[in-house]
Amino acid sequence: MQQQSFGDRLTQAVLSKENAVCVGLDPRWEPLPPALRPAEGSSLETVAKAFEQFCIEIIDVVHSLVPVVKPQSAFFEELGPAGVVALARVCHYASSKGLLVIMDAKRNDIGSTATAYAKAYLGNQGQSPFGADSLTVSPYLGSDSLEPFIDRCRQAQAGIFVLVKTSNPGSGFMQDLRCDEQTIAERVADYVQDQSRRFASSNTAYGSIGAVVGATYPEQLKEMRLRMPNSWILIPGYGAQGGAAADVVPGMDRQGLGAIVNSSRGIIFAHENPKYKQASSWQAAVEMSTREMIASLRNALAQRDEVL
Numbered sequence: 001m002q003q004q005s006f007g008d009r010l011t012q013a014v015l016s017k018e019n020a021v022c023v024g025l026d027p028r029w030e031p032l033p034p035a036l037r038p039a040e041g042s043s044l045e046t047v048a049k050a051f052e053q054f055c056i057e058i059i060d061v062v063h064s065l066v067p068v069v070k071p072q073s074a075f076f077e078e079l080g081p082a083g084v085v086a087l088a089r090v091c092h093y094a095s096s097k098g099l100l101v102i103m104d105a106k107r108n109d110i111g112s113t114a115t116a117y118a119k120a121y122l123g124n125q126g127q128s129p130f131g132a133d134s135l136t137v138s139p140y141l142g143s144d145s146l147e148p149f150i151d152r153c154r155q156a157q158a159g160i161f162v163l164v165k166t167s168n169p170g171s172g173f174m175q176d177l178r179c180d181e182q183t184i185a186e187r188v189a190d191y192v193q194d195q196s197r198r199f200a201s202s203n204t205a206y207g208s209i210g211a212v213v214g215a216t217y218p219e220q221l222k223e224m225r226l227r228m229p230n231s232w233i234l235i236p237g238y239g240a241q242g243g244a245a246a247d248v249v250p251g252m253d254r255q256g257l258g259a260i261v262n263s264s265r266g267i268i269f270a271h272e273n274p275k276y277k278q279a280s281s282w283q284a285a286v287e288m289s290t291r292e293m294i295a296s297l298r299n300a301l302a303q304r305d306e307v308l
Contacts, residue, residue, distance in 0.1 A: 003125070006100075006133055006159030006208040008201055010232060013067035013100050014257055019294045022102065022234070023062050024264030025071040025090060027051035031269045033282040048082035051075070055090040058268055061286045063097035065294065070234075070262055073105040091130050102161065102234065103132035107149075108141050114148035122149070123156030134159035136212060136234070139188050140174070150195055150209060159208035159232070164189050164224060167214025167237030185220070189227045196231040206232045206258060213251065215243025215261070222250040225258065233259040239266030239293070245300035256301055263293055 004012075014020050029037065029047060036054050038046045059069065071094075076087035094101050101124070107117040121135045122128055137149050137160045149160050165175055165185045175185040182190075192211045199207030210232035213224045224233065233251045237243040238261050251259035266273075270289035271282035279285035 003157045005157050005199060005201065006153065007196070007199055007206045007210075007232060009133070009157075010068070010100060010159070010260070011206055011257055014260070015255070017065065017067045018256075019066065019297060020252060020256055020260045021066040021290065021293055021297065022068045022070050022260045022262040023058065023066055023267050023290065024104070024236075024262045025055045025058065025069055026264040026268065027054050027075050031265075031272055033271055035282075044079045045082040048076070048079045048086040051079070051083065052086035052089055054268075055086075056093050057283055058286055059090075059094050059097055059099065061283050062267075062290050063094070063099050065287070065290050066099070068100040068102060068260055069094050070102040070104050070264075072264070073103060088130050091132055095124055095131055095133075100133045101131070102134045102136065103130060104136045106136045106138050106163065108138035108145050110141055110145045111148070114145055115152070118149045118152035122152045122158035122160075124158075127156045127158075132158070134161060134208075134210070136161045136163065138163050139191070143191060146191075146195075153199070153208050157208075159210060161210040161212050161232070161234040162188060162192050164192060164211040165213045165217055165220050167216045167243070169216075171214070171217075185224075186227065189224055189231075192231050193228040196228065200230045206230055208232075210234060212236065215248045218243075218247040218250060221248070225251050235259050235261045239263045245293075245296040246303075249297065249300045249304050252301065254305060256297075261293075261297060263289075267293065 036050050038050050076083035091101050103121050121130050121132045124131045139162050177184050196207030196209040207230050212234045213221050215235050215237035235248050248261045267289045270276050270285035276285040
């Protein structure tokens with residue numbers, strides 16, 4: 001039996017877990033729990049093993065709570081070959097625990113190079129070396145640079161999240177520029193919506209070609225939700241970057257679908273937050289923070305729906 005599309009798998013995962021939380025796996029040496037932190041000056045291989053163990057233990061905590069995780073490839077690549085091997089193992093472990101995996105690598109190129117990137121990352125169940133269900137992609141080389149990734153999505157029943165309006169303060173440098181009576185971000189959003197509609201299993205379903213829109217720009221998030229009715233939206237910027245639950249729920253529909261909300265530091269390094277100092281372990285702090293985020297999003301959704 002053919003695997004469902006990524007868009008439909010994500011819909012089912014969010015409905016099953018009854019929340020849209022995405023846990024970002026962004027391991028770094030300094031804030032690692034002391035029990036896992038290698039001695040200063042340790043080899044890259046030793047640090048890579050610590051990162052892998054850290055992420056695996058996080059997955060063990062959150063896999064029954066949330067639908068998706070998002071490894072950030074940069075923190076693994078920084079460690080060289082050992083880090084890349086650890087990244088692949090983390091992705092495969094997350095999949096084995098029933099989580100969808102978004103590889104946050106922001107890849108982009110043209111022609112055969114883009115195809116190679118797409119084949120490297122996209123496709124679970126042995127279809128690619130990393131086995132990711134989805135990949136973040138930059139659109140700024142043009143539509144032809146996205147086509148190989150979209151083709152791969154069709155082949156492997158995978159998905160991509162295209163950078164539309166990112167959460168960083170300098171995003172307006174390019175994304176807010178106006179061209180032909182629309183911003184560059186709006187032009188990219190229209191392209192994403194067109195492609196996602198083609199993947200959608202019905203007129204009201206969410207397709208496999210999604211967008212990245214930051215929680216730090218809530219008004220634009222509202223506009224982008226209307227502009228891309230068939231597109232999943234990956235929302236970074238929650239928590240540590242300043243985005244609140246009320247800022248992100250405009251990206252969701254009445255069922256709580258249509259968007260997934262990423263939190264990295266606020267969850268994986270919760271043991272550093274005084275709020276969780278009573279936690280029995282760093283893993284317990286991760287669970288407490290995750291459950292708190294789930295509750296916050298549910299409450300914000302309920303309050304929004306009461307107003308509507």
